[in-house]
Amino acid sequence: MKKITAIAHPNIALIKYWGKRDTALNLPATHSLSITLNQLETRTSVRFTDQLAADRVCLNDSPASAAFSQRVSRCLDTFRSLSGSSKFATVNTVNNFPTAAGLASSASGFAALLTAANASLVRPLDKIQLAILARQASGSAGRSLFDGFVIQHRGERDDGGDSVAEPLYSRDHWPLEVVIAITSENEKKTGSTDGMLHTAATAPYWQSWIDQSATDIQAATSAIRRRDFAALAAVSEASCLAMHAVMQSARPGLLYWNGTTVELIHRIRELRTSGLSVFFTIDAGPQLKAVCLPGDAEAVETDLAAVPGVIRTLRCQLGAGARVVSTVDEQ
Ligand code: 2P0
16 A cells, blocks of 8 residues: 655735636636745645445545535545445545635645646656546635646536646746735634635626637737736736626625735835735735745735734745655555
């Protein structure tokens, strides 16, 4: 029996994914574009064994919830069918950052799980096949398979075969840094999947959000290619605020921010006016991520850490894609 351990990092979308064009296959309604981070990580080990009657899943050293365990088992079912084996697995997954609090723990979690499970196959899947499985597990997870700047294609095909993540540029192309201001460590009340379905079903601005996203992805790709920070800042903040606006226009509206999140938005804009190269992005949670040019990250971190309501800050560079870090033979 082999215990295979993989590490994956969260990614942060600059152009946001919010909505599905097919719920059963988990096909995104929008393209998205992300940066993979270092520092924050999910470490997941998978060990298939004939001594279990069901998968045994632990999250952060405690038995996982039934809902999370089911999502993990669905991923493992694919590998059982590929390998023609019916063995269940012990899965241990640990995050070194808050889980389900808007820090993309499902992206790094499923990228690590799939990378470890894939390494158990005699003939492992290639990255495109793995990216399809990752997207099925969680729409943002395929992006964490790769390093640097990554696009998750919406795709056009009904079967989702072209709805895959693709690396655009490695982290060496433009070594941006990210300061994360943590304003709450609580799990969010509405998960992303439920939030997306509710928004699509009730928000009057839904179609505008989808249409604008297609334009934004092109502007962001061009800005990254040219390393044009001001252009990337403008389109990234616009995509973030448009996503939150469409959520807030749902009925009832979804509000993932707290008061500190709003104060931080104002502060980032003041810092930019004062000459620092920084912009914000916010996901389905109250944390603010400040993307900076490397020379300005320290000043941004010191400033944000002093904003009332900020519990702590984290500083990340761009990071590597998901990878296996150990394979141990166990009895
Ligand atoms: C993103 N989010 O692009 C956006 C911004 C949250 C806000 O991707 O339903 O947890 O499992 O496909 O992967 C969160 O999406 O959702 C997400 P599912 P997932 O990063």
